[in-house]
Amino acid sequence: MLGISGDSPPCHAAFVKARGVQFPQLSDLHRTAIKAYGVLDEERNVAYRSTFVIDREGVLRWGQAGDRQMIRDGREVLRVLNVVEGLRTPS
Numbered sequence: 001m002l003g004i005s006g007d008s009p010p011c012h013a014a015f016v017k018a019r020g021v022q023f024p025q026l027s028d029l030h031r032t033a034i035k036a037y038g039v040l041d042e043e044r045n046v047a048y049r050s051t052f053v054i055d056r057e058g059v060l061r062w063g064q065a066g067d068r069q070m071i072r073d074g075r076e077v078l079r080v081l082n083v084v085e086g087l088r089t090p091s
Helices: 009-019 032-036 074-087
Strands: 003-005 025-027 049-054 060-066
Touching: 003 009, 009 025, 049 074, 060 074
Parallel strands: 003 025
Antiparallel strands: 049 060
8 A cells, every 4th residue: 555645755754754654655746646547636736635446466446536525435445455355366
């Protein structure tokens, strides 16, 4: 799991410290990933609040995006992660 945002690395470090985040944060200052996933609010040059589940083979399995007022349900994300993990074939 990792987080991606258009914020700078120092902003990410402050976020991790304040929230106790336990996964890596990637800075997308040039909006490359944000544009690739179609979640750039071009008028404001910020990403819509988005969550994507991509499996180990790089296949997009689930996603959602919305404005800042959108409430994301962490339970639904965990459910999707469990389903995607269950799709894996043992090595």
